[in-house]
Amino acid sequence: MKALAVLSLIAGLLVVVAPAYGADATKISWPKAAEVLQGEVVEVRVSGDDLVAVEGRMGNEKIYFYPNSADSFSAIVGADVEAKPGPMKLLLKLSSRAGTYSQREIPFKIKAKAFRRESFSVPPGFDQMSPETLEEIRRERELFARAFAAPAPERLWEAPFLRPVPHEASASSFGLRRIINGTPRAPHSGTDLSSPAGTEVVATNHGRVVLVGNFFFAGGSVVLDHGGGLFTMYFHLSEFKVEEGALVKKGDVLALSGATGRVTGAHLHWGARLANARIDPLELLSKVPGGSENSREVKTITNKTEK
Numbered sequence: 468m469k470a471l472a473v474l475s476l477i478a479g480l481l482v483v484v485a486p487a488y489g490a491d492a493t494k495i496s497w498p499k500a501a502e503v504l505q506g507e508v509v510e511v512r513v514s515g516d517d518l519v520a521v522e523g524r525m526g527n528e529k530i531y532f533y534p535n536s537a538d539s540f541s542a543i544v545g546a547d548v549e550a551k552p553g554p555m556k557l558l559l560k561l562s563s564r565a566g567t568y569s570q571r572e573i574p575f576k577i578k579a580k581a582f583r584r585e586s587f588s589v590p591p592g593f594d595q596m597s598p599e600t601l602e603e604i605r606r607e608r609e610l611f612a613r614a615f616a617a618p619a620p621e622r623l624w625e626a627p628f629l630r631p632v633p634h635e636a637s638a639s640s641f642g643l644r645r646i647i648n649g650t651p652r653a654p655h656s657g658t659d660l661s662s663p664a665g666t667e668v669v670a671t672n673h674g675r676v677v678l679v680g681n682f683f684f685a686g687g688s689v690v691l692d693h694g695g696g697l698f699t700m701y702f703h704l705s706e707f708k709v710e711e712g713a714l715v716k717k718g719d720v721l722a723l724s725g726a727t728g729r730v731t732g733a734h735l736h737w738g739a740r741l742a743n744a745r746i747d748p749l750e751l752l753s754k755v756p757g758g759s760e761n762s763r764e765v766k767t768i769t770n771k772t773e774k
């Protein structure tokens with residue numbers, strides 16, 4: 468189930484928490500039902516006397532909870548851009564200092580979001596690929612899958628997240644679905660920021676560099692693992708400033724932006740992946756408290772971009 472994901476330890480109030488008392492000795496405030504739109508995130512918080520650990524699971528995905536304070540834990544759960552709308556369950560397992568355990572399923576609803584669509588026709592065979600190109604694409608997919616396969620369990624990031632470049636989102640941004648010659652293509656799974664070539668691209672948060680490479684679609688690419696199932700990606704770069712394996716701090720320069728890969732103009736493609744859900748990275752700026760953009764509307768401007 469690629470649909471769902473988490474992030475953690477934030478102090479937002481996206482889920483209303485109502486007190487409830489389990490059969491055990493520990494008083495626990497379980498989260499009530501939660502809901503999230505495709506590509507978005509929601510904070511889930513649980514608290515209770517003497518709580519020492521919270522484990523979360525949604526479908527096949529582990530949801531990482533982190534302590535906010537002595538008795539409170541939270542996680543961010545996201546829905547993939549193509550998550551099937553409908554009811555899901557978030558399974559929570561709690562353990563207390565006294566060694567008691569509690570478990571509960573929280574109803575979790577995924578709601579459809581209306582993403583932009585664009586239909587157009589092109590001459591047949593316009594994107595026919597040579598065997599060499601197909602091999603390059605296979606390699607690109609494999610290396611990305613490998614980078615995502617083993618997220619660091621410990622949380623490396625700290626609120627707030629930073630905008631990787633100062634520029635704003637282009638019109639053809641997150642979730643855009645192109646229908647070419649009547650066939651729907653995969654939705655755009657990142658946000659395009661309209662950076663001119665040569666702009667410094669900084670790490671949105673602390674993390675480890677798990678992929679640096681040049682690819683057919685993504686061009687010059689850097690992937691960061693922020694721990695707890697969260698990755699961010701930076702595509703179409705012209706010059707790298709980090710190497711694979713490096714630990715970076717929030718604000719460190721990763722690369723310079725460019726127009727490499729399958730693009731029609733210079734921009735930064737910024738992507739985020741949370742417990743294998745492709746989420747809009749702008750959600751990290753707007754939904755994780757402590758950010759400077761929490762209440763700010765991100766204006767969109769027109770820019771020719773793709774991928």
Ligand SMILES: [Zn+2]
Nearest residue numbers: 659736773774
């Ligand atoms: Zn893009």
